[in-house]
Amino acid sequence: MTCQSSESADTIEGERRSDSNATTDESRIALAMKDLRNTEILQDAAEGTFLVRDSSQRDYLFTISAMTSAGPTNLRIEYKHGKFKLDSVVLVKPKLKQFDSVVHLVEHYVQLSRTGLKSPPSSQLPANSTVQLLLTKPVYTTTPPLQHLCRVAINRTTRRVQDLPLPNRLKDYLTDYVYNV
Structure with missing residues (x-):
C-alpha cells in the first residue's frame, strides 16, 4: 500500500531541520543562561573567587569561572592522554603543568595564587596589559x-x-x- 502526500519530501525534511535547529537553539540558550547564572554568582565577589563547573563547550569537560581584576572570566580545562591542564594559546600550552585530576590542578593554582606575587590593582594596569589569574576562594553551590x-x-x-x-x-x-x- 502506498500513500500520497501533498507535501514534498523537501518540505518534510525542511521541517525536521527547523525542529532540529530549534532544539539546538534551545540547548544553546540554556547553556548561555547557565553561564550567566555562574557569572552572577561571581559578580559581587572579590578577585580570586572561583568555581569549577561543567564546560558548556563540547571539547572540554570542565571550566573554571574566576573573578579577575577585569571581571568574571572562564578558563577551560583540557583533558588529553589521561591528564588535565588549563587550555591556553599554542605557544604557552607545552609549558603548562599537567595533573592526574581536576582537584590537583585547582589545588596547584590555588597554592600558586596564595604564595605568588599579586599584580597591581587594575586601576594601575596599562590598558593593553594582561590580567593575572588568582584562585584564592572557592565558591560552593x-x-x-x-x-x-x-x-x-x-x-x-x-x-x-x-x-x-x-x-x-x-x-x-x-x-x-x-x-x-
Whole structure:
C-alpha cells in the first residue's frame, strides 16, 4: 500500500531541520543562561573567587569561572592522554603543568595564587596589559558539611594523619580527601 502526500519530501525534511535547529537553539540558550547564572554568582565577589563547573563547550569537560581584576572570566580545562591542564594559546600550552585530576590542578593554582606575587590593582594596569589569574576562594553551590570543612582544615595542617591520636575510621575519612581546597 502506498500513500500520497501533498507535501514534498523537501518540505518534510525542511521541517525536521527547523525542529532540529530549534532544539539546538534551545540547548544553546540554556547553556548561555547557565553561564550567566555562574557569572552572577561571581559578580559581587572579590578577585580570586572561583568555581569549577561543567564546560558548556563540547571539547572540554570542565571550566573554571574566576573573578579577575577585569571581571568574571572562564578558563577551560583540557583533558588529553589521561591528564588535565588549563587550555591556553599554542605557544604557552607545552609549558603548562599537567595533573592526574581536576582537584590537583585547582589545588596547584590555588597554592600558586596564595604564595605568588599579586599584580597591581587594575586601576594601575596599562590598558593593553594582561590580567593575572588568582584562585584564592572557592565558591560552593551548596554549603559543604562541617565534617568536610574540618577534614580540609586538618589536611592543610598536616600530611601525617596516621600519626594523629584518632580512631582509624576517622583517619580513613581524613585520608579519603587529601586536598587543601
